[in-house]
Each structure stands twice: as structure tokens, then as C-alpha cells.
Amino acid sequence: MIAYIKGMLMEILDESMIIEVNGLGYEVICPNPFKFQSSLNKEVKVYTYHHVREDAQLLYGFQTQDEKQLFMQLISVSGIGPKGAIGIMANIDIPQFVAAIEREDAKYLTSFPGVGKKTSRQIILDLKGKLTTLFSLSTPDISKDATADLSQDQYGEAKAALSALGYSDKEINHVFPHIQKENIQETDAIIRKALTLFAKK
CATH class of the missing domain: 2.40.50.140 (Nucleic acid-binding proteins)
Structure with a gap:
């Protein structure tokens, strides 16, 4: 290899x-x-x-190990080959893609080229529960001052992504204080933690 x-x-x-x-x-x-x-x-x-x-x-x-890992997961799905997986990944946002699978959002998945209703259901069936613990989507180390400056933007990005997935402002604002207490500041990590908290409701 x-x-x-x-x-x-x-x-x-x-x-x-x-x-x-x-x-x-x-x-x-x-x-x-x-x-x-x-x-x-x-x-x-x-x-x-x-x-x-x-x-x-x-x-x-x-470009990244995470992209490679997601590609390998996609080609493990019945009915998706390397060409199909590459087409899906051309404009993918990994945190949003993982979130859609966890939410069983078939409509979002069918927005990718070559993914119909049958394939979207197969992606959910084969990958749900596997991806949230697979990726280490951390950002490069930055100073504490920079972290403080960026955290607000990152929570804003996470909120926008969660809203796009159908969660209300009330639901999002309810879980964000719990996430902030854990000092989670990477956008993708915020989204994953929020999805975990939503699932416990």
C-alpha cells in the first residue's frame, strides 16, 4: 500500500x-x-x-488523512466504488456529512452526485455510528489568545451547520453552554458534541 x-x-x-x-x-x-x-x-x-x-x-x-479515511469508508459501502466516492468528496464538508449520516438525513446525502435514495439509505445503514469516533478533526495548535479570539466564530459556524441540519435556535442554545464548559473550540468537535447531546434528549 x-x-x-x-x-x-x-x-x-x-x-x-x-x-x-x-x-x-x-x-x-x-x-x-x-x-x-x-x-x-x-x-x-x-x-x-x-x-x-x-x-x-x-x-x-x-490533502488530509481524514479525507483519505472518509474515502475508504465510502468505498466500503455496498454500491459505491472509488469513482463514486471521489464524486461525493469533490465538495464535501466532513463534519456536516458525518452529522447528516447520524441524523439519517437522506435528503442531504442525495444532494451529492451519483447518490440516489437507495444509495443514501445504504450509506446511512453502513456508516451510521462508525464515523463520529473515527476522525481526529483537530485544528493546528494555536495560542490561547488566538483561541479566545476564534472561539466565537467557531461556535457561529457550528450553529449555522446545526441549523442547516434542522435544529432550532432553542435546541442549539440549550446545549452550547454544556459544550463551552468542556472548553471545546474546534467547529467540527462542537458539532459532534452537540449531536451527542441532542441524541440524549
């Missing part, structure tokens, strides 16, 4: 990019290659999944 590739980003294509390592150019298929635009002609590290089939060996690449 090729865990990651570290080399010079030489070219960005519509669905993939070329990374040169020791004179060899590796084509890596990505959910959205243009996310790497700022790294063109620079050294990059891309987390990869090596997919082997009878007629081809393909490399799928991701």
Missing part, C-alpha cells in the same frame, strides 16, 4: 494531478485537484489510496 507521495507538483488536470518523485511522474486522482493550485511547481505531500484491479492500478490522493 502506498500511504502517501511527497514530490514536486508538476501538472494539474481536470480529475488528477502529476507529482514527480525521483524522475517518475505519478498520476494521482483527486476529488478536486484545483485545491492544490497554490502548490503548483512546489513540493507537496499527498495522502494516497492505492486501488488495484485486474486492468489497472490507480492512485487516489487527498
